[in-house]
Amino acid sequence: xxxxxxxxxxxxxxxxxxxxxxxxxxxxxxxxxxxxxxxxxxxxxxxxxxxxxxxxxxxxxxxxxxxxxxxxxxxxxxxxxxxxxxxxxxxxxxxxxxxxxxxxxxxxxxxxxxxxxxxxxxxxxxxxxxxxxxxxxxxxxxxxxxxxxxxxxxxxxxxxxxxxxxxxxxxxxxxxxxxxxxxxxxxxxxxxxxxxxxxxxxxxxxxxxxxxxxxxxxxxxxxxxxxxxxxxxxxxxxxxxxxxxxxxxxxxxxxxxxxxxxxxxxxxxxxxxxxxxxxxxxxxxxxxxxxxxxxxxxxxxxxxxxxxxxxxxxxxxxxxxxxxxxxxxxxxxxxxxxxxxxxxxxxxxxxxxxxxxxxxxxxxxxxxxxxxxxxxxxxxxxxxxxxxxxxx
Numbered sequence: 050x051x052x053x054x055x056x057x058x059x060x061x062x063x064x065x066x067x068x069x070x071x072x073x074x075x076x077x078x079x080x081x082x083x084x085x086x087x088x089x090x091x092x093x094x095x096x097x098x099x100x101x102x103x104x105x106x107x108x109x110x111x112x113x114x115x116x117x118x119x120x121x122x123x124x125x126x127x128x129x130x131x132x133x134x135x136x137x138x139x140x141x142x143x144x145x146x147x148x149x150x151x152x153x154x155x156x157x158x159x160x161x162x163x164x165x166x167x168x169x170x171x172x173x174x175x176x177x178x179x180x181x182x183x184x185x186x187x188x189x190x191x192x193x194x195x196x197x198x199x200x201x202x203x204x205x206x207x208x209x210x211x212x213x214x215x216x217x218x219x220x221x222x223x224x225x226x227x228x229x230x231x232x233x234x235x236x237x238x239x240x241x242x243x244x245x246x247x248x249x250x251x252x253x254x255x256x257x258x259x260x261x262x263x264x265x266x267x268x269x270x271x272x273x274x275x276x277x278x279x280x281x282x283x284x285x286x287x288x289x290x291x292x293x294x295x296x297x298x299x300x301x302x303x304x305x306x307x308x309x310x311x312x313x314x315x316x317x318x319x320x321x322x323x324x325x326x327x328x329x330x331x332x333x334x335x336x337x338x339x340x341x342x343x344x345x346x347x348x349x350x351x352x353x354x355x356x357x358x359x360x361x362x363x364x365x366x367x368x369x370x371x372x373x374x375x376x377x378x379x380x381x382x383x384x385x386x387x388x389x390x391x392x393x394x395x396x397x398x399x400x401x402x403x404x405x406x407x408x409x410x411x412x413x414x415x416x417x418x419x420x421x422x423x424x425x426x427x428x429x430x431x432x433x434x435x436x437x438x439x440x441x
Contacts (some may be wrong), residue, residue, distance in 0.1 A: 066284065070082040108145060113137055115149060118156035123168055126160060130171035145181050153179060161199045169203065176200075177220035180227045181413035193228035200224070201241055204258075215254045218242070222261025226268065236273055239265050245285065251296045254299040259296070260287070266310065278311050290326045291302050293346040298351050301329060305358040312362065329356045 094331065115130035133153070136142065156178070160172035176196050183189040190238070200221045203209050224237050244264035246255045268278065287308070288300035334354035335345055357363045366379040 052098065052324065097418055101103070111142075111145065115152060115156070118160065119155075123164065127168045127171050130160060130175050134171060134175045134178055137175070137182050140164045141182070142161075143182055143184070147188060149186060150183060150192060152197055158195055158199065161196070166210040167215060169210060170216040173200070173203075173213065173216040173220040177223045180224045182186045185227050189224075189228035190230050193224050196224070197221075201238075204241060204245070211252070211254060215257050218245070218254060218257035218261055222357045223263050232268075232270060232273075235265055235268060243281075246288070251288075251291045253295065256293065258301045259303060263299075263306055266303075266306060276311055278307060282307055287330055289332060289426065294340070294348055297332060298348060301332065301352050301355040304329070305355045306434065308359050309362075309364075326356065326360055329359060
């Protein structure tokens with residue numbers, strides 16, 4: 050039933066609200082969980098009432114998290130940030146967030162400036178999701194303008210918490226991709242990342258910086274890309290020798306991306322192919338005993354794809370399903386948002402069609418069971434030839 054009474058107060062009122070569960074994150078599916086019967090119309094009315102009550106409860110929790118981001122307790126603030134992050138990562142909340150974007154932005158700014166360690170990490174991750182929820186436009190641009198300098202200061206501060214800097218490296222790259230409106234500022238942000246991953250030492254921070262830098266390569270102008278190729282392509286193979294498997298993989302993927310972006314633009318690219326392919330081939334067949342087996346399997350899987358991309362201009366397509374649509378990735382230049390993927394406008398599917406597309410819980414169980422058995426058989430048959438799938 051809907052809540053009949055709500056207390057109004059500020060600050061720590063919601064300091065002990067419960068975190069989101071999978072049930073909260075999938076409210077929109079509550080009325081479709083069981084098969085339909087002859088009394089579907091009656092059940093539908095009850096389902097809609099239940100769905101409205103669940104939505105109200107969901108939004109009440111969100112408001113509680115927003116209030117708790119200014120609580121005196123650092124633990125409560127961090128929990129509120131993580132709660133908002135979970136909600137934004139699982140549902141599209143544009144209208145709710147748009148009405149409160151300045152409040153959320155102020156909370157993120159405060160937590161980044163005055164918080165420590167995990168609180169800064171959570172705030173940085175939330176900022177990224179906030180920009181994604183708002184989309185590419187004036188709203189996300191205003192949010193990013195407020196936070197950009199703070200991000201760069203934390204990223205450049207060697208005394209700052211390392212987890213916070215790692216999160217900022219990722220969030221700064223994604224926020225720049227979504228919300229930056231000046232290509233010169235994009236280039237300036239890339240230089241911030243270059244100052245990190247070109248240093249001799251390597252850590253997850255340097256890997257995140259390289260990945261964010263590579264992401265922004267996909268929106269560079271032709272002239273900027275030529276400068277990047279001339280300056281960094283000869284240096285990137287050295288990162289393939291890193292002791293850290295994540296850095297080796299990130300460097301390999303970045304090299305594949307550069308070759309794809311520049312194949313028809315820079316004649317000198319062919320001079321790099323031989324040197325790079327030797328190292329890429331060595332990593333694709335790496336048998337060093339001092340490396341962990343899981344690291345070697347993951348590395349060999351990724352570098353076989355990278356080597357194929359560099360030598361043969363080939364890419365193994367991947368399919369991502371979301372809702373009623375599918376997105377096929379057939380390029381290393383994985384650009385962003387529907388326009389970039391040429392998905393066109395979102396598909397408009399009415400409620401009757403959606404219900405027709407739903408399957409009963411029993412049918413879904415049978416399908417999942419069959420898929421599980423098939424996977425088990427395949428894994429047993431090819432246990433000695435397993436290939437790890439890289440993270441997306």
